[in-house]
Amino acid sequence: MTHALELRQVSKIYGRGPNEVHALLDVDLTVERGELVAIMGPSGSGKSTLLTIAGSLENPTSGQVLVDEVDLSTVSRSDQARMRRRSIGYVFQDFNLLPGLKAIENVTLPLELDGVGSRAARTAAIEAMEELDVADRADRFPDELSGGQRQRVAIARAIVGKRELLLADEPTGALDSVNGEAVMRLLRAATHRGVAGVVVTHEAQLASWADRVVFLRDGRVVDQTAAPPGPESLLAAGERQ
Amino acid sequence: MSVPHALLALLRERPKYGLQLQSEFELRTGEVWPLNVGQVYTTLQRLERDGLVESHGEGERSQKRYRITSAGVQELSGWLRTPPELVPPPRDELVIKVLVALQVPGIDVHDLLQVHRRHVVEVMQRYTRIKAEAAEEDVPLALVADAELFRLEAIVRWLDAADVRLKQVSFEAPTQGADASLEPTRTMEVSQ
Numbered sequence: 001m002t003h004a005l006e007l008r009q010v011s012k013i014y015g016r017g018p019n020e021v022h023a024l025l026d027v028d029l030t031v032e033r034g035e036l037v038a039i040m041g042p043s044g045s046g047k048s049t050l051l052t053i054a055g056s057l058e059n060p061t062s063g064q065v066l067v068d069e070v071d072l073s074t075v076s077r078s079d080q081a082r083m084r085r086r087s088i089g090y091v092f093q094d095f096n097l098l099p100g101l102k103a104i105e106n107v108t109l110p111l112e113l114d115g116v117g118s119r120a121a122r123t124a125a126i127e128a129m130e131e132l133d134v135a136d137r138a139d140r141f142p143d144e145l146s147g148g149q150r151q152r153v154a155i156a157r158a159i160v161g162k163r164e165l166l167l168a169d170e171p172t173g174a175l176d177s178v179n180g181e182a183v184m185r186l187l188r189a190a191t192h193r194g195v196a197g198v199v200v201t202h203e204a205q206l207a208s209w210a211d212r213v214v215f216l217r218d219g220r221v222v223d224q225t226a227a228p229p230g231p232e233s234l235l236a237a238g239e240r241q
Numbered sequence: 242m243s244v245p246h247a248l249l250a251l252l253r254e255r256p257k258y259g260l261q262l263q264s265e266f267e268l269r270t271g272e273v274w275p276l277n278v279g280q281v282y283t284t285l286q287r288l289e290r291d292g293l294v295e296s297h298g299e300g301e302r303s304q305k306r307y308r309i310t311s312a313g314v315q316e317l318s319g320w321l322r323t324p325p326e327l328v329p330p331p332r333d334e335l336v337i338k339v340l341v342a343l344q345v346p347g348i349d350v351h352d353l354l355q356v357h358r359r360h361v362v363e364v365m366q367r368y369t370r371i372k373a374e375a376a377e378e379d380v381p382l383a384l385v386a387d388a389e390l391f392r393l394e395a396i397v398r399w400l401d402a403a404d405v406r407l408k409q410v411s412f413e414a415p416t417q418g419a420d421a422s423l424e425p426t427r428t429m430e431v432s433q
Contacts, residue, residue, distance in 0.1 A: 040362070042401060188373065204397035205390050208365035209373070215355065223355050225363045 002069050004164050004196030005031040005054055010063035012049050012219075023049040024060070025219040033164070036188050036197040038210035046219040047200040048169055054198060055088050055167045056080045068164050085114045088165045089158025089195075091187070093173035095150045097142040103153045104129065104138035111161050128156040132186055148179035152186065159190050166190060168199040172206055184209035244276065244284050245293075249317040252294060252309040259285060259303060273371070273385045288313065335396065339403060350407055358400045365393045 012024040024046045031037050041047050052058040053065060056072050065072045067087060072080060089110075090096075097106045107125035112118060129135040132152040134145075142150055151171065158166055168187060172180030184199075188209050191197035199210060207213045215223040244266075251257060251265050263281045267274075282302050288294040293313035298305040309317075335357060342348045372386045 042405065185373065202401075203394070204362050204365055205369075205394045208362060208369040208390070210366070213359075213362050213366070215359065217351075217355075223359050225359055225366060 003030045003066070004033045004068060005029070005198065006064075006066040006069075007050075007054065008064040008066070010050075010053060010060045010065060012046075012053060012058070013061045022219050024053070027063070027216075027219075027221055029054075029214065029221065031165075031196040031198055033194050033196050034192055035212065036191040036199065036210045038207035038213045039198060039200045039216055040202065040204065040207045040213055041216035042202060045216045047202075047216055049219075050216065051167050051169050051198065051200050054165070055090060056084055082114070085110050086161065087163055088167060089155075089160075089163045091151070091154050091158045091166070091168035091171045093170040095142070095147075095154045095174070097150055097154060097157075099142050102139050102141055103134065103145065106142070106153055107157045107160050110157060114161075116161070124160050125156070128160040129153070131159070131190070132156045147175050148182060151175060151179075151183050155183070155186055155190065159195065163195055166195050166197040168197070170201055171199060172201075172203075177205075180206060181209075243320065244280065245288055246317060246320045248281070248284055248288065249293060249309055249313050249320075252307055253314065253317060256297070256306045256308040258306055262307070269381050270385050273382070273389070336399075351404060354400045354404050358397055361393050361396050361400070365390055365397075368393070 007027050007029040010024055010027045010029075011022065014021045014023055027046075027050060029037075029050075039047050039050060049058070053060050054067075056065065056067070059073070067083060070083070072083075075083070097103075098109070101109065104122065104125050107128060108118070108121040111121040111124060116124070126135055126138065129138060129152075132155055134149055134152040134156065137145055137149055137153070142153070145153065151174075155171075158168075166187065171187065172183045175183060184206055187197055187199060197210075199206070201207050212227070213225040214221055247266055247270075248262055251262055251269075257265070259281050260278060262285075263276055263278050266276050266281075285294060285296070285307055289296055289307075291312075292310060293316050294307045294309055296305040296307050338357075339350065339353065342350050342353050368386045368389050372383055372390075375382045375386075
């Protein structure tokens with residue numbers, strides 16, 4: 001079976017000698033297309049490092065990272081950069097939209113940087129924005145949007161075009177619980193349409209939107225949830241006659 | 242959860258039969274709290290005895306229609322405004338297990354915390370799926386699922402805090418054979 005993302009024995013060490021910090025230790029992780037995986041752990045457990053390495057923003061000290069079966073260590077820096085633009089979408093806690101660009105221009109940007117013509121980029125952007133119910137805000141600037149709408153635009157930017165992998169770092173951190181839930185619903189829907197999703201969070205309620213929750217502690221994967229048995233089992237546990 | 246008051250609330254709309262009360266109760270709690278029909282009739286009997294409802298109709302219990310009395314209306318409105326009992330704290334089984342584990346030689350408390358954390362998150366995933374698959378307009382179901390999710394999330398946060406606290410003091414489990422009875426026992430009381 002081909003995995004959308006695979007980490008094999010990935011370790012990341014910062015500093016040297018007595019100052020050495022092991023941010024990640026022998027992490028194995030696979031994520032399939034159509035699957036949303038949450039990485040849960042306390043501050044300093046290595047969650048964000050794992051995400052930046054999975055997204056090729058940083059290289060591991062040892063181990064392999066494969067995106068769509070391609071070992072990132074075997075491709076040139078420029079090819080890695082192209083892969084990041086083309087195959088990987090990022091969603092950040094603080095949205096990271098460019099304030100001088102309209103919502104739709106933020107969404108078309110990764111496509112245009114990749115050489116897609118402006119008309120085709122616009123069509124793809126509108127499609128992504130429709131999926132996220134923000135197409136009617138296309139011509140607004142980020143500061144004219146609410147927090148929830150900004151994050152929807154940011155998710156549209158992350159899924160526009162033909163992305164394989166969606167990476168989100170505390171994507172609901174700046175939102176209230178109802179808007180946060182809406183964002184998780186959208187991430188879940190986006191991944192179930194065929195993208196592999198990884199979301200990093202320290203909040204159990206957000207992690208519970210994932211198909212699988214992986215627990216990270218001191219840079220190691222210590223545990224993960226079993227496949228969910230389905231909601232009907234909760235009702236069966238009641239006292240119905 | 243108070244079944245008697247939930248039934249009074251349903252009867253406040255109009256008189257109803259027992260079976261009707263059961264299905265409406267389940268509908269409004271998003272079927273997260275199943276209620277068997279025996280429970281409904283026992284509760285109705287008690288409410289009738291206390292003068293909070295009255296029944297009309299002869300023969301079998303399923304033939305009887307129940308109506309709320311004015312005393313029932315008063316009871317319901319009083320109950321809605323009465324804050325639930327928050328102190329003393331419930332004897333939480335998980336808290337007790339962790340406290341006991343601190344005293345048991347050879348138990349890695351961090352592993353134990355993780356076992357429970359995983360289990361709670363798995364239950365949360367199931368409630369979240371109920372919410373994810375529910376119709377958007379099914380507000381009662383979302384409210385019930387939210388209530389469970391916030392309660393379970395609080396447990397995970399407690400486990401997380403316990404993890405950090407135990408790490409900070411680099412807690413070491415007592416070694417086998419240590420005389421735990423020498424340790425002073427402390428009790429915690431929350432006065433009303």
